[in-house]
Amino acid sequence: MEDMHIHLKLGVTDISIMKKYIEKCRELGINKVLFLDHGNRISTKHIPVLNKPQIIKSFFYNINIVKKENPDMEIKAGIETDFSYDEKFKEKEIKNITSYPFDYVIGSVHGMEKSDYIDYLQANIDMLKTYPIDIIGHLKLRKEYQKYKDVIERIVKIATDKNVKFDINTSDRSRWNIQQLEYMLNLFKKYGTKYTIGSDAHCIEEIGYHIKEEYVKIDKILNEDKRDIEYTVVSRGTEKYGSQGYIGITTPIDDKRLLVLSKHFDKYIDTYKDSFEIPIKYTIENIAISRFELMVALTLKPILNLIDDNILIIGLGNLGFTALLYLLENKYKNITIITNNIKDFQTNSIKKLNEDYKANIKFTDSYNMAYNTYIEATGNSKVIENIMETAENLSNIIILGVPREEEYLINPLDVSRRSLRVIGGHELNGHSIKERDNLFKELLEINDKKNLKKFVNIYSEKDDIREKILNCKENFIEVIKYDL
Ligand SMILES: [Zn+2]
Ligand SMILES: [Zn+2]
The missing domain is CATH 3.90.180.10 (Medium-chain alcohol dehydrogenases, catalytic domain)
Known part of the structure; x- marks a missing residue:
């Protein structure tokens, strides 16, 4: 079982926290994890974590230690990058994510909750076109998503062409309901799209949240005959x-x-x-x-x-x-x-x-x-x-x-x-x-x-x-x- 979206916060530089996170994963039967945190933030309300060389170096240093200590676990180092149309921010952040050997860069459109849904979707397309990312983070399917199925399908197609995976996000903020999950998995099947499953945990208690259930749901949907x-x-x-x-x-x-x-x-x-x-x-x-x-x-x-x-x-x-x-x-x-x-x-x-x-x-x-x-x-x-x-x-x-x-x-x-x-x-x-x-x-x-x-x-x-x-x-x- 994997949890490919875990925010470390203080655990980025504090190895004792990182070790506790790993213990928690073990308890839950999670053997593949992506530890990450945000890079530069577009909103001043949010605190950047992985945006300074000494912090990022310390992060990788600690990751290498826990990797050695846990050879049976697949531990990946990542970053969740903020998409922005602001050229200056974009330049700075792209430099940030490309200067270090992150295993995965999750690209996420944040702070557009109040925008029209079509603009939010377009931002995801623009992110796919301009950001070097590996995973598209928590694509939100708002109530009206059915009206924008053609745009959503385009996002899936572009992502697949660029070898970008989808983050099946199991947090309460972004989890797709069963019908939405079924819809997305069918698109993934159609285009051969890959995905990761992640809790988007922002604290140790949230690690693995809803992941097991998500596996069961995915299995049911993919194997209709079951x-x-x-x-x-x-x-x-x-x-x-x-x-x-x-x-x-x-x-x-x-x-x-x-x-x-x-x-x-x-x-x-x-x-x-x-x-x-x-x-x-x-x-x-x-x-x-x-x-x-x-x-x-x-x-x-x-x-x-x-x-x-x-x-x-x-x-x-x-x-x-x-x-x-x-x-x-x-x-x-x-x-x-x-x-x-x-x-x-x-x-x-x-x-x-x-x-x-x-x-x-x-x-x-x-x-x-x-x-x-x-x-x-x-x-x-x-x-x-x-x-x-x-x-x-x-x-x-x-x-x-x-x-x-x-x-x-x-x-x-x-x-x-x-x-x-x-x-x-x-x-x-x-x-x-x-x-x-x-x-x-x-x-x-x-x-x-x-x-x-x-x-x-x-x-x-x-x-x-x-x-x-x-x-x-x-x-x-x-x-x-x-x-x-
Ligand atoms: Zn996010
Ligand atoms: Zn996140």
């Missing part, structure tokens, strides 16, 4: 804000499946952080149900002792339904449900659950009765408002859905005067990975003993599946064979 999502769990609820509503289950790898959010990867989703490893002994139905139930259980488990057996669930989607299952499993029997137009599969399932658990689950269409606990599972502000208006003093209000429209905000005065206990939702992010993993395993084990087939509908892949799945709902939890 289809590894076998099932997609459809979530129609509030989760669509984060993962676009899709949860993927991979084909078995080493006797395990991986549960990942979204379609393999998404701009905002760090798949490793959001993934679960699941032994293949568990069925797809179990995985799908346990995944939704996990969000419920994370919230309900710590407060079960506060909940009396007189509960209203509002909403019978994936979350509402798994909340029901979780409560039944925890010996609750008196549960009432409010949901829009009750469907046959819902009535039938509830009947079956009443028999299985000897429970008293019923439907209602009003908030008239008093309940000990209200479970909001719609993600609708209006519903929360209704609950707040009707809940008896001392009730529990558990918000499993997450309204994003911010139309209704809970009034602290209501909470305070009526001693309502408002308990927050199902956000996985609010819980540690260990906590989530352990609870998920627990649920898989419990659900393993149940017949879940009747609650999960698995569609096989067909041409019209997308329409079908989005337009109708045939069961509580829907899973599509293969990636949606």
Whole structure:
């Protein structure tokens, strides 16, 4: 694994820092590094680092020492040069980068964030034409990049003709999202362009940032046939804000499946952080149900002792339904449900659950009765408002859905005067990975003993599946064979 964009800062001349950087790389499994820093800076707000002979000499001196000490690592010395149209600056900086044996010169256009995108792109072209560089640094793909695909393609072509590589920059400032990465890699394929991968670390903690994930993404994109999502769990609820509503289950790898959010990867989703490893002994139905139930259980488990057996669930989607299952499993029997137009599969399932658990689950269409606990599972502000208006003093209000429209905000005065206990939702992010993993395993084990087939509908892949799945709902939890 490589990290070909690491700023050394003080480590340029302080070898003890450089050595710490190398140790950090070792820890992360990075065996090829490009240590560098900026040369002269065009903006006076930025401090130049590698722009004086004694500093640069000291840099090379130290690099040679660490190279000897780490023969198993490929350690390169570089500089990140600032592009400028200012002839004087340009002359000085080109002299700077050509006077020393840098392994790589990264050329970067900085300080044009406020310029028109086309001017920024043109600056990159002009840099390629006038600067002797080896790598083009962090080419930004702004929102509107699609409109400038011809210019971007020209940049790739010119760079390739000049034997300049692309810096696949994994910093939060410059990382391409999955669609952009796919687009650029296809261009690289078309022209035979080479690239390096770099974190653009500006401190030791940032070394290797997002690099491993980038390797995985690149591998997936370059090997399209490596289809590894076998099932997609459809979530129609509030989760669509984060993962676009899709949860993927991979084909078995080493006797395990991986549960990942979204379609393999998404701009905002760090798949490793959001993934679960699941032994293949568990069925797809179990995985799908346990995944939704996990969000419920994370919230309900710590407060079960506060909940009396007189509960209203509002909403019978994936979350509402798994909340029901979780409560039944925890010996609750008196549960009432409010949901829009009750469907046959819902009535039938509830009947079956009443028999299985000897429970008293019923439907209602009003908030008239008093309940000990209200479970909001719609993600609708209006519903929360209704609950707040009707809940008896001392009730529990558990918000499993997450309204994003911010139309209704809970009034602290209501909470305070009526001693309502408002308990927050199902956000996985609010819980540690260990906590989530352990609870998920627990649920898989419990659900393993149940017949879940009747609650999960698995569609096989067909041409019209997308329409079908989005337009109708045939069961509580829907899973599509293969990636949606
Ligand atoms: Zn830069
Ligand atoms: Zn940089």
